[in-house]
Amino acid sequence: MFPRLELLLPLIFCLHSHLVALAWDPDPVQDFCIPNAKGGSNNARAQCKNSTEVTPDDFVFSGVKAPGNFSETGLSAKSVNPATFPGLNTLGMSFVRADLQVGGINAPHFHPRATEIAFVVQGKVYSGFVDSTNRVFAKVIEQGEVMVFPRGLVHFQMNVGESTATVFASFNSQNPGVQKIPSTIFGSGINDELLEKAFGLTLEQIGKMRRRFFPGRKG
Ligand SMILES: *[C@@H]1O[C@H](CO)[C@@H](O)[C@H](O)[C@H]1NC(C)=O
Ligand SMILES: *[C@@H]1O[C@H](CO)[C@@H](O)[C@H](O)[C@H]1NC(C)=O
Numbered sequence: 269m270f271p272r273l274e275l276l277l278p279l280i281f282c283l284h285s286h287l288v289a290l291a292w293d294p295d296p297v298q299d300f301c302i303p304n305a306k307g308g309s310n311n312a313r314a315q316c317k318n319s320t321e322v323t324p325d326d327f328v329f330s331g332v333k334a335p336g337n338f339s340e341t342g343l344s345a346k347s348v349n350p351a352t353f354p355g356l357n358t359l360g361m362s363f364v365r366a367d368l369q370v371g372g373i374n375a376p377h378f379h380p381r382a383t384e385i386a387f388v389v390q391g392k393v394y395s396g397f398v399d400s401t402n403r404v405f406a407k408v409i410e411q412g413e414v415m416v417f418p419r420g421l422v423h424f425q426m427n428v429g430e431s432t433a434t435v436f437a438s439f440n441s442q443n444p445g446v447q448k449i450p451s452t453i454f455g456s457g458i459n460d461e462l463l464e465k466a467f468g469l470t471l472e473q474i475g476k477m478r479r480r481f482f483p484g485r486k487g
Contacts, residue, residue, distance in 0.1 A: 293360035293381075293441050301358040302326045303350070316357075329353040335367035335434070342372020342427070350442050362442050366435045368393065368427035375448055376424040382444030383419040384437050388412065391433025397423035422449060455481035 301316035317326075331352060335344040348363035350356045356363075362382075366374060368391070376398075386395065388411050396406025397417045408428055409415050417423040419440075427433040453463070454477040463474050 293443075294358075296358040296360070298358075300327075300355070303354050303357050327355045329355065332363075332365040332436075335365070335432075338367070338369055338372070341375060342369035343367070343374050345374070356442055358442070360440065360442055362439045362444060364437050364439075366425070366437065368425065368433045368435070370427055370430060370432065372427045372433075374425040375450055376422050377446055377448040378420055378422045379417075379439060379441075379444035379446055380420055382439035382441035384417040384423070384439050384444070385414055386417065386425075386435050386437035387414045389434040389436055391427060391431060391435075392429030393433050393435060394426045394428045395423070397421045450477075451481045453481075454478055457482070 298316065299319070300322070302322050304315055304317050329348055329352070332346050332348060336346045338344045344367040346352075346365045348356070348365070350362075366386075368374065388409050390411050392408055392410050394406060394408050395415045396404055398404050399418075399421060406424075407415070425435065454474070460471060460474055463469065464471060467474075469477075
């Protein structure tokens, strides 16, 4: 005899809510947890520094005062996450400073684990995202304005002003993850024939894209 579906439903519902709950960063169980660089001394489970050793400097990060190096597309992005700023650990959020040269772009990409809210510190930035019906929501936003990019949706930015643009953004995950569409598709080693069929490109065109997004591999 198979169990009756009505009896299984509450179980299925519970499993489902459990999975949904896991889609967000877990709630911290202490005020803060600065990772223990020493690896926990005599207690292997002591992953956080003893709070008596924590100082105000553990909660301050000075690495976003200036832009970093600009990429080929005119973007400099400095990520502020627990790897660069351990004070963020377990707090469920992270940050990025992005600078765009005139005409520079932040190529279409998405963050699988976070919604992003971006504030334009200076400049004029064409910003937008695409929803799951392929509708584009895009607009030029200026100094002092914010735009939100819903979790998991492809979004992009381009500096359409006459000077460098600076954007500060925060994420509701300490590890939002990023997948850049061009390199995810052409820089990851997906089978050529599949890409040919998917995009209607010739092998030569695919080779060109590969050389651009996957320089380590002969196209
Ligand atoms: C933290 O350090 C203080 C002072 O050295 C000590 O008394 C306390 O037991 C430590 N706490 C833990 C959880 O190790
Ligand atoms: C920028 O590039 C220089 C020279 O290649 C390098 O020394 C420096 O570490 C880079 N800065 C950042 C923030 O990546």
